[in-house]
Amino acid sequence: MRISKEPEVRKREIADNAMRLFCEKGYEATSMKDIAKAVNVVPGLCYNYFKSKYELYEFAIALYANECLAPLIEILQTEEESLDAFYEKIVAAFIRNDGKEKYHDFFHKDGNQLFHKQLEIVMNDKIQPYIENFIACLNKKGQLKVEDPKSASRFIVYGQSPIVNDDTLTPEEKAEKVMSMIKLILK
Known part of the structure; x- marks a missing residue:
């Protein structure tokens, strides 16, 4: 079942999970697919908000x-x-x-x-x-x-x-x- 969230809430959720995975697995070993799985969404949704893992990382650093x-x-x-x-x-x-x-x-x-x-x-x-x-x-x-x-x-x-x-x-x-x-x- 798909759960719809406000864009800023979803971006934050993706960024928080990405940073958690970067801490656990390391930046290089973490893929956008891993991040999407942690958020319980399809990888395309992550790419809808962030063009790349590095752009996601930059957003997370700013937060x-x-x-x-x-x-x-x-x-x-x-x-x-x-x-x-x-x-x-x-x-x-x-x-x-x-x-x-x-x-x-x-x-x-x-x-x-x-x-x-x-x-x-x-x-x-x-x-x-x-x-x-x-x-x-x-x-x-x-x-x-x-x-x-x-x-x-x-x-x-x-x-x-x-x-x-x-x-x-x-x-x-x-x-x-x-x-x-x-x-x-x-x-």
């Missing part, structure tokens, strides 16, 4: 990046009284979520470094404008005096990646190292 970044973006868009209050909220959100992300195991699995780098680029590109706007807003409030918010935000976003992705550090150690660097940059 995942949005989910991972949502708590940080929410914090960056709030009105706080002090810069320290922002720092505290960002650190708490990072520590609460680090390593517990939905597809963490896939992206951190040995041999999946290229996939992890792709995710890192997508996430950094998505968060950078929010950081830039955050710095510009704090400049207007007189809490910061950063001459070039765009360059500062790029340096912060792309510079923190090696620390955040260092699995030899605890979430607390990562947060402390990144925040100490951010405080130096935003002096």
Whole structure:
């Protein structure tokens, strides 16, 4: 019996199952046929939404990046009284979520470094404008005096990646190292 679903619901279902299979079997070993079977649909339906497995993967990465970044973006868009209050909220959100992300195991699995780098680029590109706007807003409030918010935000976003992705550090150690660097940059 065929179950009709809204297109966005179906796309999400296909993407979630694809990522689950990529985690279990690996990206290369997973076919669109495998994904369709996991969703309990015919392969043609998957191709109706995604032209290829790679397009499906890109869609799943974008969804995942949005989910991972949502708590940080929410914090960056709030009105706080002090810069320290922002720092505290960002650190708490990072520590609460680090390593517990939905597809963490896939992206951190040995041999999946290229996939992890792709995710890192997508996430950094998505968060950078929010950081830039955050710095510009704090400049207007007189809490910061950063001459070039765009360059500062790029340096912060792309510079923190090696620390955040260092699995030899605890979430607390990562947060402390990144925040100490951010405080130096935003002096």
